[in-house]
Amino acid sequence: xxxxxxxxxxxxxxxxxxxxxxxxxxxxxxxxxxxxxxxxxxxxxxxxxxxxxxxxxxxxxxxxxxxxxxxxxxxxxxxxxxxxxxxxxxxxxx
Amino acid sequence: xxxxxxxxxxxxxxxxxxxxxxxxxxxxxxxxxxxxxxxxxxxxxxxxxxxxxxxxxxxxxxxxxxxxxxxxxxxxxxxxxxxxxxxxxxxxxxxxxxxxxxxxxxxxxxxxxxxxxxxxxxxxxxxxxxxxxxxxxxxxxxxxxxxxxxxxxxxxxxxxxxxxxxxxxxxxxxxxxxxxxxxxxxxxxxxxxxxxxxxxxxxxxxxxxxxxxxxxxxxxxxxxxxxxxxxxxxxxxxxxxxxxxxxxxxxxxxxxxxxxxxxxxxxxxxxxxxxxxxxxxxxxxxxxxxxxxxxxxxxxxxxxxxxxxxxxxxxxxxxxxxxxxxxxxxxxxxxxxxxxxxxxxxxxxxxxxxxxxxxxxxxxxxxxxxxxxxxxxxxxxxxxxxxxxxxxxxxxx
Numbered sequence: 001x002x003x004x005x006x007x008x009x010x011x012x013x014x015x016x017x018x019x020x021x022x023x024x025x026x027x028x029x030x031x032x033x034x035x036x037x038x039x040x041x042x043x044x045x046x047x048x049x050x051x052x053x054x055x056x057x058x059x060x061x062x063x064x065x066x067x068x069x070x071x072x073x074x075x076x077x078x079x080x081x082x083x084x085x086x087x088x089x090x091x092x093x094x
Numbered sequence: 095x096x097x098x099x100x101x102x103x104x105x106x107x108x109x110x111x112x113x114x115x116x117x118x119x120x121x122x123x124x125x126x127x128x129x130x131x132x133x134x135x136x137x138x139x140x141x142x143x144x145x146x147x148x149x150x151x152x153x154x155x156x157x158x159x160x161x162x163x164x165x166x167x168x169x170x171x172x173x174x175x176x177x178x179x180x181x182x183x184x185x186x187x188x189x190x191x192x193x194x195x196x197x198x199x200x201x202x203x204x205x206x207x208x209x210x211x212x213x214x215x216x217x218x219x220x221x222x223x224x225x226x227x228x229x230x231x232x233x234x235x236x237x238x239x240x241x242x243x244x245x246x247x248x249x250x251x252x253x254x255x256x257x258x259x260x261x262x263x264x265x266x267x268x269x270x271x272x273x274x275x276x277x278x279x280x281x282x283x284x285x286x287x288x289x290x291x292x293x294x295x296x297x298x299x300x301x302x303x304x305x306x307x308x309x310x311x312x313x314x315x316x317x318x319x320x321x322x323x324x325x326x327x328x329x330x331x332x333x334x335x336x337x338x339x340x341x342x343x344x345x346x347x348x349x350x351x352x353x354x355x356x357x358x359x360x361x362x363x364x365x366x367x368x369x370x371x372x373x374x375x376x377x378x379x380x381x382x383x384x385x386x387x388x389x390x391x392x393x394x395x396x397x398x399x400x401x402x403x404x405x406x407x408x409x410x411x412x413x414x415x416x417x418x419x420x421x422x423x424x425x426x427x428x429x430x431x432x433x434x435x436x437x438x439x440x441x442x443x444x445x446x447x448x449x450x451x452x453x454x455x456x457x458x459x460x461x462x463x464x465x466x467x468x469x470x471x472x473x474x475x476x477x478x479x480x481x482x483x484x485x486x487x488x489x490x491x
Binding site for chain 2: 033048050051
């Protein structure tokens with residue numbers, strides 16, 4: 001088993017324990033949907049925000065591995081001219 | 095790579111620390127720490143290197159990250175309005191947003207300072223001995239969410255502003271960048287606030303407590319202040335960065351630090367690249383499942399959510415099918431800010447339909463369903479690298 005996989009299993013095991021073992025009080029406070037939001041629109045905003053937060057972090061995946069990002073774009077490169085006005089490369093993969 | 099010269103310290107810089115110490119600190123934030131983090135956490139490395147542009151100002155930016163860490167620690171330990179979690183303080187969240195958008199190391203160090211203070215405070219008060227797993231799980235969720243605000247939001251906002259097609263004319267170009275940076279920051283902070291309402295709940299429910307009104311109120315009803323702070327900070331950042339750029343010793347120092355930071359680019363992501371396919375999918379699934387735990391009402395919920403997230407992730411990584419080439423090419427021509435707004439809006443509509451149908455049940459599971467649909471929209475509009483590579487007819491690995 002490589003070091004990388006050992007780390008994976010450590011993380012998996014730790015998160016499994018956190019998720020499964022504690023006697024979690026599942027949403028028994030702010031206990032219902034209606035307690036948290038007064039309107040359907042408000043709750044939908046919360047759901048969209050939560051999905052956006054998960055999507056914004058790459059779905060929970062630390063995708064910044066030096067090969068690009070969730071858009072398929074390249075890793076940021078060292079600027080040849082740091083203060084140049086012409087730094088934008090909208091989509092290097094296109 | 096040449097060391098930044100001590101003479102880079104401007105003549106008008108107030109002498110608080112020696113020029114050598116100042117240069118050492120500048121290199122620490124802009125080169126050394128990013129170098130240490132690059133193999134393991136490239137996004138965090140980028141956050142630290144994000145402050146390189148301030149190096150031209152000498153002493154203040156060299157010391158500011160330390161002050162930010164102290165500030166985060168102070169808020170966690172001494173701030174009287176934070177009893178359980180940082181979302182009880184609008185001031186803390188506002189300062190973190192401003193710091194993170196102005197200069198990456200400020201946000202990152204304030205984040206670390208807060209975590210250290212929060213952990214020590216809880217440990218000394220014995221909270222971890224009373225309910226160690228529930229406490230640790232809830233805190234972990236809160237730290238991940240805080241890390242999103244401190245590191246991910248500024249990075250995404252900046253990327254959206256810099257990678258969009260920009261006009262050639264300089265003034266118009268700056269204006270568009272200002273708009274994109276401010277709008278991106280505002281939208282991301284708004285989404286984060288909406289997410290916090292439900293995602294922060296495990297801090298309380300995992301230790302059998304009710305969420306405090308203060309923990310929810312600020313992000314639910316006073317998010318406008320945080321969004322306004324994001325707009326002001328992002329505008330200030332871009333204006334300062336643009337107006338102070340140019341030639342001279344300060345510019346040379348910044349250029350030198352940037353070149354040195356990228357001199358070991360081959361080590362970037364060295365560790366995370368080892369976590370191929372299934373390993374990364376498992377980690378991603380567990381993190382998403384953990385973050386959504388504020389919506390669970392039974393033991394079966396995380397299992398279902400994990401199954402759905404595995405499916406979505408496998409699809410995103412191209413393991414179980416691929417998106418049509420035309421779709422991938424099409425969406426990648428659309429600016430990321432527009433895609434972000436569309437994903438959130440469509441996710442909102444889907445969530446609204448689900449919640450409208452299930453409102454009488456009063457179940458938070460409907461929120462989880464809406465969140466997963468929104469996540470699917472993000473995957474659809476932001477195809478993963480592998481999907482992009484497959485669509486482009488090339489694979490990098």
